[in-house]
Amino acid sequence: MPVLDLTIFLLYMVAIVGFGISFSFRKRSSSDYTTGGGRLPAWAIGMSIFATFVSSISFLAYPGNAYSSNWNGFVFSLSIPLAGWVAVKYFVPLYRKLKSESAYYYLEQRFGSWARIYASICYLLTQLARMGAILYLLALPMNSLLGMSIPSIIIITGISVVVYSMWGGIEAVIWTDAIQGIILIGGALACILVIFFGIPGGPSEVFRIADEADKFSLGSYEMDFTTSTFWMILIYGLFINLQNFGIDQSYVQRYLTAKTEQEAKRSTWLGSLLFVPVSSLFFFIGSALFAFYQAQPELLPEGTPGDKVFPYFIVNQLPVGFTGLLIASIFAAGMSTISTSINSSATVILSDHFRKYIQKDPSDKTSLLVLRTSAMVMGLLSILVGLAFNGVTSALDAWWALSSIFSGGILGLFLLGLLSKAKNPQAVFAVVLGVLVIGWMSLTKILVENGLPKTLANPLHTNMAIVMGTLTIFLVGFGLAWAGKKR
Structure with a gap:
């Protein structure tokens, strides 16, 4: 790995982990750890919601999906604004009124303790599957770049994220998410420019080759729910995103970090609407990579799986300096989502289990200890799940299937x-x-x-x-x- 690329990547890792840990040096309460004291700005919360949506599942799996097939997966993104509208109109006011840091407190009020336990356990299982998929996808480009084994990279990455998530709390998560969201957008745009100027014939050739291969198709429009048609993905996406906005601790917790209800609504709109054009960038990268390697087939080893094409491109076709930037972008995407999942899972364990069944009214010191211990345990378990993902055919399909089951x-x-x-x-x-x-x-x-x-x-x-x-x-x-x- 060129020294410049390695330097850019290592500087990013040290800076982001150090920035996250810096929040632990402030005087903090358990409320600061879980909701930031309700004083965070709307734009930062919105960028955090956006970065949580993106993750490395989008950064690597979306291009891999578009490269192997078409833009059918992008239909999932089209459902987000509708789910966002429902969230702004109904979900945000509900949770701001309840003023509980747990998304599942409402279910207990309606149906009893069993509903809260059931929903919180489903949530924890879903987050473990999500974090495992992300850690695996993060390991793919580093495996090509450094020659390290995928399991080793999963372990090192997982521990790095656990450190700042465990100590910094929700403020560290949101502010690092905001920075990482900006970095990953810049990385995606830089990659598209390199493809445009690297393909013989220029940008027009990208559109011609990809269009001839039907790489921009959104899938079949038949009312068929047995395969991945446009309507199947749209309905699936709508239900998943309604679940995200309505009952997912990661999102509900953010509603409470804003200063006012109006700012919470603005942050929700920002995060949901920004994801649509940015996810289209990731799918376009996949279509553009297809055209790039069709025009220059000698540059790609035969039989390279779709999920590994983008990492291969980053390592072998980008100029020195850009590779370090893109690797940092991928880690930015993955780390932002993992840190969110770790923090929200720790909040669920404290609110829905520890305070309910172990110690009804713990001191603030005890609450912080439980939060940090829970964050560490969830992070370590996610590393084990990431190791189990090693070798799957399509990380995106595997994640979608697991999220359906565990929901x-x-x-x-x-x-x-x-x-x-x-x-x-x-x-x-x-x-x-x-x-x-x-x-x-x-x-x-x-x-x-x-x-x-x-x-x-x-x-x-x-x-x-x-x-x-x-x-x-x-x-x-x-x-x-x-x-x-x-x-």
Whole structure:
């Protein structure tokens, strides 16, 4: 690795970790650690929401997805503004009014302690899967760049993020996210410029080759939910993003860090609307890389997987200096999301488990100790999950499948509480049925291999598990509440 690239990357790593740790030297309370004392500016919170959306799943998996197929995955991004509008109109006012640092306090108020436990455990499992996928994707370019093994890189990266997330709290997370969001946008733009000037024939050749190969397609517009059509991804994206804004601790916690409700709404709009054009940059990079290597096939080893094309390009085609910048950008994307997940998971463990079942009214010192210990444990577990991701065919598909399974349909329970008069027994029955539906849809391939008749197999795409699970919980609970009222 050229000295300049290594210097840029190492300076970035040292600076960002040091900046995050610096927040631990201020006089802090557990409230500062989880909500920043409700004094953070809207633009920084918005950039943090945006950076959490991006992560290295976007920075590496989106280009890999577009390179291997088309822009079908971009339809997921198109659902975010609609989910953002619902969040601004309904979710932000709700959580600002409740003034609880836990996203799952509301579920307890509506249905009892079981709902809070169920939702918080689903959230923790989802975050472990997400952090593991990100750590794996971060390791890909460094594996090519330094020659270090992927497991070694996952361990080193995971520990680096844990250090500043564990000590700095939500302020460290949001301010480092804001910086990293700016860096990753600059890195993506720099990469596109290099492709434009590196392909024979210039930028027009990129559009010609990619268009001829149908690389800008958003997928089939048929009303088919058995494959990755436009409508399937749009509906899946809408449900995932409603869950993010409505019941995901990472987002709900940010609503409480703003000074006022209006600033919380502005930050939500900024984060959600900024992601759409930036995610299109990542998909365009994938299409442009396809054209770049079609025009110069000798530059890419035959059989290189889609997820590894962009890292290979960064290492082998970028000028000295740009490689260090892009690697720093990828780490910026990944570290911002991992730090968010670590902080929010620690908050869930303290609020929804420790204070509820171990010590009802802990001192501030004890609360901070629990937060930091929980952050460390979640970070270490995410490293183990990242090691388990090593060798998957498509990190993006694997993450989408896991997020559908672990979500547990908690969006359905949240909507049931918000939009119906369902009581506790009705909600319990609806959740049990919804979890069975999610399990059947997600594990149908394994069930068929173990004797389930193919006629009973899930006919829909696996990503539809969260959609059908959510609808099952909401509609069954709503129907039972209506029938009970009539009776």
